[in-house]
Amino acid sequence: MSPVVQNRTHKLEILSVISEVIESGDYILGPTVAAFEREFAEFCNMPFAIGVNSGTDALTLALIALGVGVGDEVITVSHTALATVAGIVASGATPVCIDIDLDSYTMSPLCLKAVISPKTKAIVVVHLYGQTADMDAILEIARENNIYVVEDCAQATGARYKGSKVGSLGIIGCFSFYPTKNLGAIGDGGMVVTRDEKIAERVHRIRQYGWSNDRKTEYIGLNSRLDEMQAAILIKKLPKLDEWNARRLEIANIYRLALISCPIFLPIERPEANHVYHLFVIRTNKRNSLRKFLLENGVMTGIHYPQPVHYHGGYSRLIKVQETQLVNTEKIVDEILSLPMYPELTNENVNYITSLIQNFFSESQESLDFAK
Numbered sequence: 001m002s003p004v005v006q007n008r009t010h011k012l013e014i015l016s017v018i019s020e021v022i023e024s025g026d027y028i029l030g031p032t033v034a035a036f037e038r039e040f041a042e043f044c045n046m047p048f049a050i051g052v053n054s055g056t057d058a059l060t061l062a063l064i065a066l067g068v069g070v071g072d073e074v075i076t077v078s079h080t081a082l083a084t085v086a087g088i089v090a091s092g093a094t095p096v097c098i099d100i101d102l103d104s105y106t107m108s109p110l111c112l113k114a115v116i117s118p119k120t121k122a123i124v125v126v127h128l129y130g131q132t133a134d135m136d137a138i139l140e141i142a143r144e145n146n147i148y149v150v151e152d153c154a155q156a157t158g159a160r161y162k163g164s165k166v167g168s169l170g171i172i173g174c175f176s177f178y179p180t181k182n183l184g185a186i187g188d189g190g191m192v193v194t195r196d197e198k199i200a201e202r203v204h205r206i207r208q209y210g211w212s213n214d215r216k217t218e219y220i221g222l223n224s225r226l227d228e229m230q231a232a233i234l235i236k237k238l239p240k241l242d243e244w245n246a247r248r249l250e251i252a253n254i255y256r257l258a259l260i261s262c263p264i265f266l267p268i269e270r271p272e273a274n275h276v277y278h279l280f281v282i283r284t285n286k287r288n289s290l291r292k293f294l295l296e297n298g299v300m301t302g303i304h305y306p307q308p309v310h311y312h313g314g315y316s317r318l319i320k321v322q323e324t325q326l327v328n329t330e331k332i333v334d335e336i337l338s339l340p341m342y343p344e345l346t347n348e349n350v351n352y353i354t355s356l357i358q359n360f361f362s363e364s365q366e367s368l369d370f371a372k
C-alpha cells in the first residue's frame with residue numbers, strides 16, 4: 001500500500017540512478033539488470049536469479065521452464081491474487097484450487113493430498129500477506145508424489161521459513177516488484193530464483209524469445225525482460241529492504257497490542273517463520289461497517305481479496321475446484337480487512353487507526369461473541 005511516500009522520500013537518489021541509466025545508453029537487460037540479478041540472488045542465498053517483466057510472468061516462465069503446460073494440472077489456492085492463477089493459465093496448465101488454513105490463510109496441506117492426480121505436475125504455493133505457507137508439510141507431500149513446488153513469493157520478499165529465505169525452499173521462487181510490494185519498482189518487474197543451473201538457463205532463454213546468448217533458438221519463448229531503470233531503482237532499494245521489513249513488523253506489533261481486546265481476529269504468526277507483513281489483515285463480522293467508519297475518518301483500508309479466484313468470470317471455467325468446496329476460502333471473504341501497512345507509517349498514524357477501531361467496537365458490543 002502507498003508506495004508514493006517511500007518514492008518521494010528517496011526521490012533524489014532515484015532520479016540520480018535514472019539519470020545514470022539515460023546516460024548509459026543501455027535500457028533493457030544491460031549491466032544494471034545483471035548486477036541486480038547477482039545481488040538479489042545473494043539476498044535469497046541462491047546461485048541464480050533471472051529478472052523478468054512481472055511476478056505473473058515469473059510464475060509462467062517458471063512453469064514453462066519446468067516443462068509444465070497443456071494437459072498438466074497445477075495445484076494452488078483460490079484465496080490469492082488473481083495473478084497467481086493468471087500465471088498458471090498462461091503456461092497452458094490447468095489450475096486446481098484448494099482451500100486454505102484459517103490461521104495462516106495459506107495452502108492447507110490436508111487438502112493438498114486429496115487433489116493429487118497423475119496429471120499433477122506442480123504446486124504453486126503462495127506465501128500470502130508476507131508469511132510462508134506450511135512448507136515442511138507441503139514439501140513432504142510434493143516429494144512423496146514427485147511434484148515440483150514453485151513458490152509465489154510476490155508478497156513475501158525477505159521472509160524466512162526456519163531460517164531460509166523464501167524462494168529457496170522449492171525448485172523455483174517467483175517474485176514481484178510491483179510498486180506496492182515490500183521491494184517495489186516504479187513500474188513492473190519480477191524475478192525467478194533457482195539453484196538448478198539448467199532451469200536457470202531455460203528461464204534465461206524463455207524470457208527473450210527463446211534466444212541463447214548467441215541468439216540461437218532451440219525452443220520458443222516470450223518477451224519478458226526487466227528494464228535497466230527498474231533494475232537501477234531496485235538495486236538502490238534492496239539494501240534497505242530488511243530495515244523496511246523490520247519496521248513493518250514493528251507496526252504489526254503496535255496494531256496487535258492495541259487491538260488485542262477488540263473482537264477481531266488478528267494475524268497469527270507461525271513460530272517457524274518470519275512474517276514480513278506485506279499486509280496486516282484482520283477479520284471481523286463487522287468488516288463493511290468498520291471499513292466505512294475508518295474511511296469517514298480518513299483511513300483507507302483494502303480487501304485482499306474480495307472474491308476467490310475461482311469466482312472470477314474470465315477464469316472460473318478454466319479452473320478445477322476441490323470437490324469438498326473451499327470452506328475457509330468462502331468463509332473469510334466477507335470478513336477480511338487489510339489495515340494500512342507500509343514502513344513509512346508513523347507510530348502516530350498507527351495509534352490514530354487503532355484508537356478509531358477501539359472506538360468503533362466500544363460502540364458495537366454485539367460483535368463481542370464473534371472472536372470467542
Ligand SMILES: Cc1ncc(COP(=O)(O)O)c(C=O)c1O
Pocket residue numbers: 054055056057080081083084126152154155175176177178188189190
Ligand atoms: C500473490 C501474488 N502473486 C503474483 C503476483 C503478480 O505480480 P505482478 O503484479 O508483478 O505480475 C502478485 C502481485 O500482484 C501477488 O500478490
